[in-house]
Amino acid sequence: MELVIGLVTGILWGYIFQRTRILRFEKHVGLLTLTDLTVLKFLLTGVLIGAIGIQILTTLGLATYHLKPTFVLANLLGGVIYGLGWAILGYCPGTAPGAVGEGSLDGIFAVLGGLCGAMAFAHTYPFWQKTVYGVGALGKISLPAILHFPPLLLGIIFAGLLLAFILFLEKMGW
Template sequence: MNILLAGLITGILFGFFLQKGRVLRYDKQLGALRLKDFIIVKFMLSHIIVAMIGVYLLYDLGLVKLSIKPAIVGGVALGGLLFGVGWALLGYCPGTSLGALGEGRWDALWGILGMLVGAGLYAEAYPFMKATVLTWGNFGKITIPQALGINHWLVIGLVVAAAAYLLFIIEKHEQKEPAA
């Protein structure tokens, strides 16, 4: 029960931050897809950095165990393609469609319906995919630091540095752009 409660609280907080970060707005989603508005990129990069540091800190302290999923290129490519097409068609990704519905945007129901239909189709197609797509480029349960044979904090440091540089470049670019 504690795990469910922690998940509920985390989900509510993430939804709150999505709303406060203005990433639930359709114009922000469209701007991100058109590479015109980088608020979603900045929001997600900052959350990825915080989560990456937090998860590995908790892991190193022995407070959590990692549940590494297999790195399967075929599944990732197909899933990324479906995610991207759905986002481009609807203007919401799964998390933002739920948040947008919470803000009263009824068009987000299409995204939620799409997620449910997609989950059902995936369940039906799974036996076929297990023997085909989900075998293409299967590297097993491995992380980037394991594949490189280096400490995870080195990879985290490099990702944080790259993300910080990208955020800096985005900020400089946005300061040059005239306000719309």
């Protein structure tokens, strides 16, 4: 049954990706040049739904958090590498396989680049663990714990701010 759910979910996401055209290289370049924010609005909508959804599921006891430790320098470096890869290739890891499925040859290089990067990281992990992971190691922290807010309320506030931002972008014609 899990495989069927996965298949149906994959088909649904593929359809949505196709309809929004976020698998297209031009859409990602449009985001990076701030001329077409379709990809940003799509991503923020996913974060908005996830922010509310995970809080509702955890509040109802249907899901639990599995916090990972926060390593500030490692997160910053990872974000820079991720962003550079996206800027150079014009695809993010979520859309590159979809672009390949759509027949995009340049998407193949994005997928291969991601796989090579993951292998390089795995083979050099002891180095990163010794040098980078100790800088800014904050442990398992969360925004609700830091702000002393109920997680569901914070999720609703965060989702509301994201929705306001998305609507602002739409109103401005971006």
